[in-house]
Amino acid sequence: NAGVTQTPKFQVLKTGQSMTLQCAQDMNHNSMYWYRQDPGMGLRLIYYSASEGTTDKGEVPNGYNVSRLNKREFSLRLESAAPSQTSVYFCASMRGSTSGFYEQYFGPGTRLTVT
Amino acid sequence: KNQVEQSPQSLIILEGKNCTLQCNYTVSPFSNLRWYKQDTGRGPVSLTIMTFSENTKSNGRYTATLDADTKQSSLHITASQLSDSASYICVVGDNYGQNFVFGPGTRLSVLP
Numbered sequence: 001n002a003g004v005t006q007t008p009k010f011q012v013l014k015t016g017q018s019m020t021l022q023c024a025q026d027m028n029h030n031s032m033y034w035y036r037q038d039p040g041m042g043l044r045l046i047y048y049s050a051s052e053g054t055t056d057k058g059e060v061p062n063g064y065n066v067s068r069l070n071k072r073e074f075s076l077r078l079e080s081a082a083p084s085q086t087s088v089y090f091c092a093s094m095r096g097s098t099s100g101f102y103e104q105y106f107g108p109g110t111r112l113t114v115t
Numbered sequence: 116k117n118q119v120e121q122s123p124q125s126l127i128i129l130e131g132k133n134c135t136l137q138c139n140y141t142v143s144p145f146s147n148l149r150w151y152k153q154d155t156g157r158g159p160v161s162l163t164i165m166t167f168s169e170n171t172k173s174n175g176r177y178t179a180t181l182d183a184d185t186k187q188s189s190l191h192i193t194a195s196q197l198s199d200s201a202s203y204i205c206v207v208g209d210n211y212g213q214n215f216v217f218g219p220g221t222r223l224s225v226l227p
Contacts, residue, residue, distance in 0.1 A: 004158070035217075042119065042204070042217030043159075090158050101147055101166060104215070106158030 002026055004107035006091050012113045013081040021076040021110050023091030031094045032074035033104070034058075034066060036087040043090065049074055050097065081114045088112070117142040119218035121205050127224045132195055136221045138188040138205030149206040150179050150190045153220065159204055162190070195225045 007022045025032065030051050035043040045058030049068040063085060065077045074093075078085060089110045095102040119140045128134050140148070147166050151159035163172045163179040165188075171180045176193045192199055202220040209216070 040219055042206075042219050044217070045215070092158075101164050103161045103164065104149075106160070108158050109156075 004091055004093055004105050006089075006107035006110050008110060009108065010111050012115065013078075014115055015082060017081050018077065018079050019081065020078075021089055021091075021112075022073070023075065023107060024073045025091075025093040025105070026072065027093060027095070027105065028071065029093040029095050029105075030071075031097060032068065033092040033094075034064075034074070034076045035090045035092065036060065037090060037109075038087050046076065046089075078112075081112075083114045086112060086114045117207075117209070117214075117216045119205055119207055119216050121203075121218040121221050123221060124219075125222040125224070127226060128195055130195060130197055130225050130227050134192050134195060134223065136190045136192075136203050136205075136223070138190070138218055140186050140188070140205070140207045140216070140218075142207040142209055142216050144210040145183065145186075146208045146210040148179075148181055148188050149208070149215075150177070150188075151204040151206060153202045153204055155201070162203075192223075197225050197227060199223060200225045 004025045033048045034046040037043050044060050047066040049055045052071045067075050091107040092104050094104045122137045149164050150162040153159040165172050165181045167183045178191045181188045202222050204220045205218040207216050
């Protein structure tokens with residue numbers, strides 16, 4: 001039982017390049033999330049998926065796209081990277097919704113630098 | 116605007132001492148409040164989850180309190196250990212179903 005896994009762990013991109021961050025969970029959770037964490041700020045929601053086949057925008061979706069490939073996997077794509085997207089990205093999963101009292105499980109994070 | 120504030124921003128204590136971290140929130144409608152521990156270079160890990168009807172919840176040496184009337188919470192760490200050195204994040208979930216509001220965290224350093 002690996003929990004939530006993310007690849008890659010580190011990535012350096014040049015401005016304008018594209019890449020996809022991968023996330024998978026093996027806990028049969030319905031909800032999956034992508035957050036970014038910047039110094040001095042709380043985690044901010046980029047996109048979430050309440051169930052397989054659905055995705056919704058969070059607080060900071062501009063410049064990102066997501067795909068809920070199946071119940072296990074939720075990917076985040078940067079089509080044209082910008083220096084403002086330099087951040088640590090966390091994927092998370094949870095059995096139900098935030099109004100319930102389920103634990104949210106986080107992956108180890110991807111540290112992305114855009115030059 | 117929904118916000119979660121935490122204080123202090125950072126804290127240094129000696130091993131074996133107790134400490135209390137504070138969290139104030141303005142999230143509405145409120146559903147639940149969580150405390151997470153985040154070690155450097157790792158993802159956050161859940162410590163406690165409390166609903167509006169719960170005043171206190173413990174997880175080993177960690178005890179969280181909640182005052183839903185004043186919209187304040189605290190996390191008390193007893194008999195601190197070196198491994199408690201981490202960031203502690205307060206998170207509030209709303210009642211709409213998909214929104215968590217994260218505080219900026221308190222960075223705790225426990226020195227020998």
